[in-house]
Amino acid sequence: MRAYVETSGKGPTMSTEITVTVNGTAHTEAVEPRLLLAHFLRDVLDLTGTHVGCDTSQCGACTVHLNGEAVKSCTVFAVQANGAEVTTIEGLADGDTYSNVQQGFWDEHGLQCGFCTPGMIMTSEALLKQNPNPSEEEIRAGIAGNYCRCTGYQNIVNAIGAAAKAGK
Amino acid sequence: MVTSNFEYFAPTSVDEATSLLSKYRGEAKVLAGGHSLIPMMKLRLAEPGILVDIGQIEGLSYVRKEEDGVAIGSMTTYREMATSSVIQSNYPLLADASARVADLQVRNRGTIGGSLAHSDPAGDIPAVVLAIGGSVVARTRRSKREINIDRFQVDLLTTALRDNEIITEIKLPGLASGTGTAYSKFHQPASHYAITGVAAVITISGETCTDARIAVTGAGDKATRARRTERILKGKELTPPVIRRAASRAAAEIGDALNEDIHASAEYREHLTRIHAGYAIDQAVAAAG
Structure with missing residues (x-):
């Protein structure tokens, strides 16, 4: 499982083979243990919908689902996802049909620049799975780990509310 | 941010994990959920040569x-x-x-x-x-x-x-009947870490407080029992003046070790400790009744 792949200034670098199922497709890759899941998705699998904002597990732009639960992929090593199922923003739509949350963000214009949107949507999906009928207060608490620096959150909250209604 | 290199192990049993820790004693760190360790590794405040990930061990979550x-x-x-x-x-x-x-x-x-x-x-x-x-x-x-x-x-x-x-x-x-509990904190709005938090577990029998355990976090180097506060509460009827007096001593054990950083001064933390001790005790007493 382990092989020396390169030699950096600090000595040999180990690589570990992992298999991660991302949006339904199994990927087997040899990675450095220190590779973060966010960078595995973006740089190895070329799924750049997952954004890296703060890189300090605060802003939530990198949120993906790991075995169905929302996590900040900048704070998970790719090797920790070995054998797991990951869903990213690219895996939400069914062909041309948006998920309820994606449609909610479209209809309510739940974004401006769009940088936070993938993470915001992944967290909202998880929130509605835990609580399909949240109050406005519960929506705001649910997205406390996702920062938007444009909208002031109002349209995002409306979007999640609309998705909850559509899910009924 | 990229952490230092490390060698990674994902044991599937506690025996395997503890064997690895013995073998690499001093070099290895345990990786659980990773939400404290990975941020520290990114800042290179921690640079373990070996990580033992216990996330693949079945039966540790219950x-x-x-x-x-x-x-x-x-x-x-x-x-x-x-x-x-x-x-x-x-x-x-x-x-x-x-x-x-x-x-x-x-x-x-x-x-x-x-x-x-x-x-x-x-x-x-x-x-x-x-x-x-x-x-x-x-x-x-x-x-x-x-x-x-x-x-x-x-x-x-x-x-x-x-x-x-x-x-x-x-x-x-198990907590005795007549026990009320509460946790009151003032959090940093981005991280939600406790700038100061106080946990209270209070047992009341009749009108009298028979047991009290109060612990403070965020104010000092580590979570600390507020034993002076506990002593004031125990054996008394918890009237508002008694609770106020007890809460006012909640930072006493921390003394000169009060934290001071960009979030709050030592003086402010001492104030918050007293305030949140009061809130936590009030809520625990209400829950006990």
């Missing part, structure tokens, strides 16, 4: 009602604790504090064992468990011991845990 209390598996996440009916009914403050750690995503990953082992000075769980009482079960390859929670937090980011030990379980005692 909440189990026992004859004399509740046993919680060390890999139980904040979310699992916040939504556990056993924890909600037996230790409402633990469910409440768990629901208020950071955010939804962090609560899905962070664990009770990781929080205790990391012993962040602003962590919520160390103070809550300290107020409940109980013990931390630690295993090595050959032995198993229970560390009383009162002796577990030693210093800043330092516990009684040895570097060849893994926390497998947290044992919490």
Whole structure:
């Protein structure tokens, strides 16, 4: 499982083979243990919908689902996802049909620049799975780990509310 | 941000994990949910040569009602604790504090064992468990011991845990009838870490406080019992003046070790400790009645 792949200034670098199922497709890759899941998705699998904002597990732009639960992929090593199922923003739509949350963000214009949107949507999906009928207060608490620096959150909250209604 | 290189192991049993810790003693760190360790590694405040990931070990995530209390598996996440009916009914403050750690995503990953082992000075769980009482079960390859929670937090980011030990379980005692609990914190709005938090577990019989355990986090180097506050409460009827006087002593044990950083001055933290001790005691007393 382990092989020396390169030699950096600090000595040999180990690589570990992992298999991660991302949006339904199994990927087997040899990675450095220190590779973060966010960078595995973006740089190895070329799924750049997952954004890296703060890189300090605060802003939530990198949120993906790991075995169905929302996590900040900048704070998970790719090797920790070995054998797991990951869903990213690219895996939400069914062909041309948006998920309820994606449609909610479209209809309510739940974004401006769009940088936070993938993470915001992944967290909202998880929130509605835990609580399909949240109050406005519960929506705001649910997205406390996702920062938007444009909208002031109002349209995002409306979007999640609309998705909850559509899910009924 | 990229961490230092490390060698990675993902054992599937506690025996395998503790063997690795013995073999690489001093070099290896345990990786649980990773939400304290990975940020520290990114900042290169921690540069372990070897990581032993205990996330692949089955059977470390549970909440189990026992004859004399509740046993919680060390890999139980904040979310699992916040939504556990056993924890909600037996230790409402633990469910409440768990629901208020950071955010939804962090609560899905962070664990009770990781929080205790990391012993962040602003962590919520160390103070809550300290107020409940109980013990931390630690295993090595050959032995198993229970560390009383009162002796577990030693210093800043330092516990009684040895570097060849893994926390497998947290044992919490059953609380006497007439016990009320509460956790009150003033949090940093971005991280939701406690700038200051106070956990209170108070037992009232008739009109008299028969037992009180109060613990403070965020104010000093580690979670600390406010024993002077407890002494003022015990044996008395908890009238507002008694609670005020007890709360005013809540930072006494921390003394000169009050934290001072960009979030709050030492003076402000002392103030917050008194205020939140008052809130926590008030709420615990109301819950006891």
